[in-house]
Amino acid sequence: MTTPLLSLRGLTKAYPGVVANDDVSLEIGRGEIHALLGENGAGKSTLVKMIYGLVKPDSGNMQLNEAVFTPKDPRTARASGVGMVFQHFSLFDALTVAENIALGMEDAPAMSQLAARIREVSENYGLPLSPDRIVGDLSAGEQQRVEIIRCLLQDPKLLIMDEPTSVLTPQEVAVLFETLNKLRAEGTAILYISHKLEEIRTLCDTATILRLGKVVGTCVPADTTARDMAEMMVGTTLKTPKRSGSEPGEVVLKLDQLSLPPASAFGMPLREISLSLRKGEILGIGGVAGNGQDELLGSLSGETRASVGMIEYKSRDIADMGPNERRKIGLLSAPEERLGHAAAPDMSLVENAMLTGATREGLEKGGMLNWSAAGDFANRIIEAFDVRTPSAANAARSLSGGNLQKFVIGREVLQRPEVFVVNQPTWGVDASAAAAIRQALLDLAKSGAALIVISQDLDELMEISDRFAALNEGRLSQPRPAIGLTVEEIGLMLGGAHDLETAHV
Amino acid sequence: MIRFEKRPQPSRLFSLATPLLAVMATMVFGGFLFAVLGKDPVQSIVTIFWEPLFGEFAFYYRPQLLIKGAPLVLIAIGLALGFKAGVWNIGAEGQYIMGAIFGAGVGLAFYPTESLWIFPLMILAGAFGGWMWATIPAILKVKFGTNEILVSLMLVYVAEQFLASMSLGLLKNPEGFGFPGSRNLQQYASAHNTDIIAGSGMHWGVVAALIAVIFAYVLLARHRLGFAIRVTGEAPRAARFGGVNPSRLVLFCLGISGMLAGLAGMFEVSGPAGQITIDFNVGYGFTAIIVAFLGRLHPIGIMFAGLLMALTYIGGDIAQSQLQLPAAAIQVFQGMLLFFLLAFDLLTNYRVRIGSSEVPT
Known part of the structure; x- marks a missing residue:
């Protein structure tokens, strides 16, 4: 394997009373979809927030493109080619798609120019979206597209996605996966946070599993069963709930x-x-x-x-x-x-x-x-x-x-x-x-x-x-x-x- | 860099300590203000806080403490019930005036009959006047979604006009040689709100204030309605889920605060003030807002805050006459108290951190 796009070494971040990340190391190559798996509170968010410049690590270092990478805020992270789509959208319901995107840009071009670029990107990546629509009228899946396109306009080398499918229908998930596959083919690396194991098995090339802030394993999701991954995440054997099977009454x-x-x-x-x-x-x-x-x-x-x-x-x-x-x-x-x-x-x-x-x-x-x-x-x-x-x-x-x-x-x-x-x-x-x-x-x-x-x-x-x-x-x-x-x-x-x-x- | 970090739990220590911190900060900065005005800061503070309680003329000032404190506490208790639920009655001054007019009106209607029933009737009328005046913004809010802050505040000015018209017209003393103002109720035994123990300042309004404190305490701590008030203030959706009817709660909160303000006005007009005059109201309704917050919207806290506020009023008066401090400086001093209270309040829910900025998970 050639040198990775992003490598994290020994990242540690502690908050009062809890070590959110403890000596976390991982590598993401160009054109790789890398899953970050873990239960709530396992430290996934803290880790990506460090990469996106929202949180500073206590110790450890990051390298992007073989250069030391210490983003001091999200703006520097974006300038270095890191984009992030959050689980909760930060969009204004009453504004149009184009206006929302312009608000998040450093130096937004003229509205007509921006609309043209939004159309171009959305067609290229199979994310149909009209720039003139009001965001409040869009479905959750379409709102997510606004966030994705906002990132893509910056031409990121690494795209971080936090639980992107939690708000999508199965069909919308399929559309999203096509887009992510296309990005992968173009060499964009994707860090994909999820706890939906079947999705990770179909989409991701590698998975890093976190538990209580530590890396507890990596695997190739396609070759690992969902149950095995879940047990790595939880650290114990899972009990499957028992069905009632009673006869319905009146x-x-x-x-x-x-x-x-x-x-x-x-x-x-x-x-x-x-x-x-x-x-x-x-x-x-x-x-x-x-x-x-x-x-x-x-x-x-x-x-x-x-x-x-x-x-x-x-x-x-x-x-x-x-x-x-x-x-x-x-x-x-x-x-x-x-x-x-x-x-x-x-x-x-x-x-x-x-x-x-x-x-x-x-x-x-x-x-x-x-x-x-x-x-x-x-x-x-x-x-x-x-x-x-x-x-x-x-x-x-x-x-x-x-x-x-x-x-x-x-x-x-x-x-x-x-x-x-x-x-x-x-x-x-x-x-x-x-x-x-x-x-x-x-x-x-x-x-x-x-x-x-x-x-x-x-x-x-x-x-x-x-x-x-x-x-x-x-x-x-x-x-x-x-x-x-x-x-x-x-x-x-x-x-x-x-x-x-x-x-x- | 200094930053504020949200505490996982509100700090009990700071919620009790902030009023004391606020009083101390007010003394320090108020002293500074008085020093800039060329007065001795220590002497000014001593005059305001010490003289009324333990000075040479304390025998005169101590009853004043009750007389000035009672309406403040009575009004602030009602306001606090609303504030806790996020219902902002700013117009207690108007409700206070209406309570006085209704109370005095009923009393004067019976003049010169003497009967034991007159004073209780006046109490009812005063409560009704304040309740009615506060129910106007309540109904407008429930029916049309108007803002109760604006409506209740504007009704203060309507009430002031009404007061002027009453003292010049309907309630004017026919034997008053043409001077504006009603008959003096202090000279009408059946309608006079006398000291229960002569010279103590302990009139029926003080008793009512004490009852209100106990009533509000039990309501908030033990009764379903008080719980509904607290949940609504904390989380309106959760309150709805818990079965609280928001419209009824608005009607109750505004109604009860108006009622208590009306009672305060009635006890004032039939006792310490004695008569309806154009300048009958002196701002108790507005000061009570400060008292409510100074007392942490807690009934017992409000009782102490009311007394403290009364103390600064009386002490302020002494400072004005003895040290020639301007009245405006005293008002600034009182304003500081609320300012520091709100500022220190932040410490209940936040802690101060010194260090780099960061977004915690």
């Missing part, structure tokens, strides 16, 4: 043509959603983020009210019931956003246990709150769901994402829901915690509860759901039995067939 929840207007200018309406949910079954709802998931959960939790006749719970119309009235009769939910929606960030776990537990756990009597009972409830959640926290008095925001997620799910599961609606139960949660949460959901269904699990992780839905339906543009597809569905069929149900051209290689 219908407990029925939606009839549920429609809701959008809550804001860039919100998504719900359009004529109908479904019936039986005791003991898990209905998985897939779909790309922003297609009505939040809205659907909000209308079931009672945060937004639908019209009379649209929602029926145990043959009873519950359209005008608020969240606590619905909790009282057994309809519980857990929203996607942990901090700020499912939990109040600056409040303690005890207070957050009170937030939804007051009614069903008898933590309140005639309006007066019983804090010691709430404390017991919080401790029960912490124990039953193995939430890692010094005590229940800690603020919600001091917990890691996975631990807070276990708390939020546990809080609802322990209240013995009869219908439980959950959005993104394992988003940003490490593999072992995710397995525990899925098992808890399966156990809940086995005990006779009915579940709606909304998720963007199709593997997760296939693993736990009995039936599967897809949300697209606020519409729900006809639910189908999950067993036997192929990836292609799911892709078509998701209907996110945005511009299915691929790169003209």
Whole structure:
């Protein structure tokens, strides 16, 4: 092998109380797609932030093109040919594609010239995108293209991509992979962060696996099984959740043509959603983020009210019931956003246990709150769901994402829901915690509860759901039995067939 | 380079220490200000903080502390309930005026009948006046999404005009030789808010303020509604998810703060002030905003903050007369207190780091 494009030697970065990166070395060659694998908190982000000049290493060195590389900020990194596409886009919804790109440039050319270049790059790399469109109207996949094109305009030698497929449909993933393959053929190196193992197996040439800040192995993904890579990531053997396999009982929840207007200018309406949910079954709802998931959960939790006749719970119309009235009769939910929606960030776990537990756990009597009972409830959640926290008095925001997620799910599961609606139960949660949460959901269904699990992780839905339906543009597809569905069929149900051209290689 | 790093948990130590730090910083910089004005800084500070409590004429100033502190505490308690929920009632001054007008109006309507029922009726009327005035911005906010800060503030000026019209018209003392202003309630036994213990300054408004402190404390710590207020302020979406109805909460917060401000106005007009006049209001409603924050929006804190503020008022007056400090300098001094409080507040949620800049994960 010739000299690598980028080589990292002994990079170490410590934060108070945690060594984020410990003596990390890796090499990326020209035209190589290099996967960076690891659980949340393994140090992937810190590592790429050092390469992109956002964080300075405590020790160790980096070489780019055989020259010492010490980017002092992202601008210097970009000037040296390093581009990065973040997982969360930094785009202005109200501006056009071209305006957004111009904002991120050092010396932006005239708008017409820039538009021409955007067209040229987007055609070259098979990323169809019109420069005049308003970003707020674009799908998540298209918004990602804006970010990618923004990088490509700088002609990078190394492109860093942080979890690029988490917001894409299978078809959009295929389009993206064609583009990345074309870049590889042109000699651009790509550092690809993901925890989706099958993707890495089809796309990447090499993989470096991080655990707790250390490199624990490298492999050629095509020759390694997904299970082996996962076990390297986690460091233990994974337990596969056991399916319930119970017979579904009577219908407990029925939606009839549920429609809701959008809550804001860039919100998504719900359009004529109908479904019936039986005791003991898990209905998985897939779909790309922003297609009505939040809205659907909000209308079931009672945060937004639908019209009379649209929602029926145990043959009873519950359209005008608020969240606590619905909790009282057994309809519980857990929203996607942990901090700020499912939990109040600056409040303690005890207070957050009170937030939804007051009614069903008898933590309140005639309006007066019983804090010691709430404390017991919080401790029960912490124990039953193995939430890692010094005590229940800690603020919600001091917990890691996975631990807070276990708390939020546990809080609802322990209240013995009869219908439980959950959005993104394992988003940003490490593999072992995710397995525990899925098992808890399966156990809940086995005990006779009915579940709606909304998720963007199709593997997760296939693993736990009995039936599967897809949300697209606020519409729900006809639910189908999950067993036997192929990836292609799911892709078509998701209907996110945005511009299915691929790169003209 | 100095930078601020967000703490994983708000610091309990600093949330308690900041008011003390703020008071100390105000003394230092206020002393500096007085020195620049050519006064002895130490003597000025001693005059403001020591004289009213332990000086030669403390027997006169101590009751004043209660008289000035009570309306501040009463109003600030109500404001704090709203501020905690992110409902910004800036118009307590107006609600204070309306409470006074309604309270005095009911009392004067019965003149010269003597009855035990008159004073309780006046209390109800005063509470109603303030509640009604604060409910205007609440309803406009809930129905039309208007900004309660602007509406409640503008209603202060409407209330001031109303006050002027009342003291020149409807409530004018028919035996007042044409001077503006109502009859003096201090000379109408059934309507007079007297000292419970003569000469102590302990009038019914002080009792009401104490009850409000206890009520607010229990509400916030133990009651579902207080919990709803706190969650709404911390995370509005989480509150909604937890079953809080935001519109009802806005109506409650503005309503209760208006009610308490109205009560403060009523106790003032029937006691220390005695009558409705054009310049009846002296800014308690605005100063109470400082008191609420100085007390960390905590009922017990507000009680102490109200007393401290009253102290700077009284001490400021003494400093003006004894040391010829300009009134504006005293106001700057009081403003400093809020300024330093907000500045030191940063330390509750952030810690200071000295070193290179970096973005932590």
